[in-house]
Amino acid sequence: MAARTDIGPPNYKTMLPPVIERNYGNWLYHEILKPGVLMHVSGSGEALYSVRAGSPRLVSTDHIREICEIADKYCNGYLRFTSRHNIEFLLDDKDRVEPLIAELKERGYPVGGTGHAVTNVVHTQGWVHCHTPATDASGPVKALMDEIYDYFVTMNLPNHVRISLACCLNMCGAVHCSDIAILGIHRTVPKTDNTRVPNVCEIPSTVASCPTGAIRGDMKNKTLTVNEEKCMYCGNCYTVCPAMPIADPDNDGISIWVGGKVSNARSAPKFSKLAIPFLPNNPPRWPEVVNAVKNILEVYASHARKHERLGEWIERVGWERFFSLTGIPFTDQHIDDFDMATETFRTSAQFKWR
């Protein structure tokens, strides 16, 4: 059969469980019954129970079939995924909640991620599928979640903590506004192969791709040259010009960013800020990265006030205090030197000593 184009996605209305169809737009309030279990109550008196389970996101078709099997058994075949890639089983029958949870546990699905918890780590492709990664994605996430698993299945943090990972500065994981962001970075300049440049690269657009103007193009000889002093290894030139590979096994690695948020609750959305400029790629378990994230998480957990997001806590106590409490050294790399750098310099005589 000839394929129809532009039909768009399946209509979501055909995917909604009947309890939602009946109460669409009529929800009154919700309660988190326990970690991973939400109850939404409608004006009609009906209730919807959502049970949230963790997922590695990179899943096989058999894994998806397993999920379907569970959903068929407890949810009349209805489920959804969340914006952070967790699975949500949607039930209209309270009595099935505990049996579902029991089966999920047995099958190794963590139930949690609601309320004041760590939820799933939004992440990207890494070495599994992309061409520009400075680190892997799924691996560091798995290593980290193993270590901070308890924070997923409980709700004892001051507020929720959103951790994200992106394997290069393109930031597909949109890590730039996360409580804790794990970001793959290169640290050496691209190795331009000028024999390939004429065939595979458009010189003006490659020159234009560089945020710091580090690339000079020679239109006559069809060559590109990188000014090593001006290059900060973003890899954007490689995106537009394959002849400028930037991966470097010895110097690629991970940086850690903190204090971002997206919600408007209390404080405005914020970007994450640099905490640790570099940690080495140490597969398969990236211990330096895992420990660094855990340390930040735990310092936050033990110092912040109730409902304070990580960034809100830091802004209250001051960045001086963040660095002293976490024991992370402050370096000249923490000081911005891009376009709007001066906006981040301290323009007051107000500061703390520690």
Place this chain on the structure above:
Amino acid sequence: MAARTDIGPPNYKTMLPPVIERNYGNWLYHEILKPGVLMHVSGSGEALYSVRAGSPRLVSTDHIREICEIADKYCNGYLRFTSRHNIEFLLDDKDRVEPLIAELKERGYPVGGTGHAVTNVVHTQGWVHCHTPATDASGPVKALMDEIYDYFVTMNLPNHVRISLACCLNMCGAVHCSDIAILGIHRTVPKTDNTRVPNVCEIPSTVASCPTGAIRGDMKNKTLTVNEEKCMYCGNCYTVCPAMPIADPDNDGISIWVGGKVSNARSAPKFSKLAIPFLPNNPPRWPEVVNAVKNILEVYASHARKHERLGEWIERVGWERFFSLTGIPFTDQHIDDFDMATETFRTSAQFKWR
């Protein structure tokens, strides 16, 4: 006698009244006895009385001699000027304070400017001496201070209010961090006289002087051209190239800026922000300007909490509220479009309706 060079200013130590010499660095506390009168008490128990009087700053030698006469009579010949150009009579004898004030009043010197008051308006040359002004300096200041005189001689504002005026964007009055700033602006592009350019202008430095890159230089023909769309009339090209005069009697005028501060008390120092993009030059009394400043001052006076500086008040209630309370229209000119403009755009869904 041949002049010695590099002797530096008179040593301030030779200018200090004996009561200061004796108690230098040993002051314990001060009190504002009444508007314009400070009492500083030393660890030794001695007290210094400072009586502050307003000054037009542009003063004749005879006027200075009059001040000297008064200082001789009440202060053993000691006085100082403040960083905002007021005169301070320095007394060691409390009993002479009231007679001094009486004489000052008789001679027309306003006594005040202390504590929660409007103090002297820092200002610049204007049409009296400079070559780039977009307005006069002394005139608008005099007109304004006549109108808000009462705020100088009383202390009933929420906090002190620092008003400054600069007659062009060079901002010699350093108005950029004032509670209320009055700033002369041009609004038309410089009229380049290319017959003079070759003789009086250095082309590359003129081109470089333009903050928005609006000037193109032709080195061969020794001419300069201004791109009218990119020029925002700062006048900096005229500073470096006399062949680019910018004054325009019909379109020069004054803009009003609010909410800046310098002290670190409570909140960090802040820049003033645009309140009114343009008011006409209307000598000799600039009624539009005087009314605009007075309106802002009075809205602040009646809405801010105790100790709140103008900018602190606005930040608490929001800029929406500032514009609605003052009745000042918000325009696209209030939205920044220079280098770091995006830092000022609202990046949250938080705002007020009025």
Place this chain on the structure above:
Amino acid sequence: MAKTDTPLLDELEKGKWPSFVKDLKQAAEKNPMAKDLLHQLELSYKDKIGHWKHGGIVGVKGYGSGVIGRYSDRPDLFPNVQAFHTMRVNHPTGWFYKTDTLRKLCDIWDKHGSGLTNMHGSTGDAILLGTTTDHLQSCFDDLSNAGFDLGGSGSALRTPSACVGPARCEWACIDSLDLCYNLTMTYQDQMHRPMFPYKFKIKISACANDCVAAIARSDLSIIGTWKDDIRIDQKEVLACAEAGMNIQKEVCDLCPTRCMEWNGKELKIYDEDCTRCMHCINLMPKALRPGKEKGASILVGGKAPIVRGALLSWVIVPFLKLEPPYDELKSLIERIQDWWDENAKSRERLGELIQRLGMRVFLKAVDLPAVPQMVKAPRTNPYVFFWPEDLKKEVK
């Protein structure tokens, strides 16, 4: 444990969190592409470097987007991933699925691809990870016949996404799902045939909690809000207090505008000062609800750092009522895209273009009035432009 040929990845089978390595192995058992992927990944773990070549443009008939081309740089070792392209399948809005739909997807992917997926990609698509060039079209045909379509990629509209909204959430101020689906259907052409200067993303959150992170990662961010007063049920407020909530500390003191007063019996909100941040409502869902005059704020410009630095979206319309057929919104979107299309350089996102040409120019072009809600604060630099019509003609 028996010695395997993936010792590094094996380490990641351990631990409590679900392991992607298990999934890789599961797929590898029945699929040679998945098997080679597993081993190429093991090599990457050893070498600390990716083993994919730079991009490559592939696709399906009639579309310019929806497929990401990918080729191994070691086809000698891993011939089955020599080509290993990704297909981005547009998810059902809100990521709701019936199991039969999901199973169909699995069957198609087992037939045409590696049997590996991302549920979902960070833009929101169901990502089918890895197939060969010659399977692309047939896979697409099967998808289409099963009721699926591809999402966006390249310089096109990207798959819009929306928070769960009125389907489950009591705070939804707009119908995020209907709006998202409506826009997706309206702009199929823009999604599938790249003709913009660069990517364009739309994300919709039905309240200011912004559960799809719209403000951070979409060129056009639609965020639900309300205009009138927060609805209070004082009885339920008291119930919260009795249940142990410290209303003063947890609610009032954390309100960003401090516009609430609690006297132990009644909660008073000075709504004219409220900025609708959602905090108090979040804490007391039974007691407080958004007002009744609902709509959305429209923001533009959000994006990741490349090229000129990351941006959060900026308010351009504080409040817009949003009801089908959403004509006012669509007209705005089209005015924005037209201006962007006409003025942007290649690979210049909307936010970067506004940054380069100025908000003033943008507002004029798309015919929106300037309002104080657009700024954190007015400008501090005196480099103010005047439109020619503002000036007095020379009178001499």
Place this chain on the structure above:
Amino acid sequence: MAKTDTPLLDELEKGKWPSFVKDLKQAAEKNPMAKDLLHQLELSYKDKIGHWKHGGIVGVKGYGSGVIGRYSDRPDLFPNVQAFHTMRVNHPTGWFYKTDTLRKLCDIWDKHGSGLTNMHGSTGDAILLGTTTDHLQSCFDDLSNAGFDLGGSGSALRTPSACVGPARCEWACIDSLDLCYNLTMTYQDQMHRPMFPYKFKIKISACANDCVAAIARSDLSIIGTWKDDIRIDQKEVLACAEAGMNIQKEVCDLCPTRCMEWNGKELKIYDEDCTRCMHCINLMPKALRPGKEKGASILVGGKAPIVRGALLSWVIVPFLKLEPPYDELKSLIERIQDWWDENAKSRERLGELIQRLGMRVFLKAVDLPAVPQMVKAPRTNPYVFFWPEDLKKEVK
């Protein structure tokens, strides 16, 4: 009133605030330059435009600065201000004067100039407003003989200034006057012979109230502070409360770090959280005093908008003990100026140079360590440079 020839300016003789027009007229009565100035200004009031030509370089022997050249554009009408140059006289630090000194200045100026002055200019100089080219040298000679010297102008160090500090203020954490005088005397050469890329301003405030606005208008801003705990006299705190001060509201609630607790009897300060903003001390001068371990924060970069936008100074040394002969500070100043001098383009202020080349490069050049007190927050963009020495050499 009789009809005069300055009807517009006459309007400004009215009103309660002292009138500069009175001074102009006073001077005009005995001085023809002042008289022409008065009338040229009247013309400006009529024309709404200045009547001075562009600049002009004039000066005194051996100096490159201290005089601002000025010429009328209507010498036909106002021949006595055909040349009307300003002399900038370095004020005694803190603007303290004995009347005899001031009278000397007046006598000299009556002899050589217009009899008009600014007490003072906004950089701090005593401005002698208006003399002719041929009077410049003789006026300078007379000034020098009377113990005065010129201040800075052009691409030179400008006249440093300082708050009244320990001479009268209980909060002075450094001897602003001594330091200012010492630096002024040390750097006479830099002040009088322009050899920098542009102007360089130094201002000194002895505490964070910053009464000379150092942070806003000096390339090098020195601001007094302390390191240990605020000194509290609880008896005097109580006295404030009894005198009617609402300590909770006026003091504690306005403390930016909320690090104070008041129980109606005692004020507790958590000094580790205090950022030494001065607010509480300002409100209760008898009860609270800065600590005993005193010094200053050093900040750089402050300036007005031209060319790249106004800047407030940035912290580069959070705390420096400052005692004569101030060697550590001077060495720092010289390292900074050397780097600036070597790297700046013409008319590029220090702040703009740091903005262009990066704080990282600046800190390395002047040999200062990076500390968190230098930033409001660490960087958000991922465009991080690494020094070559940070990298692992390739091991393949």
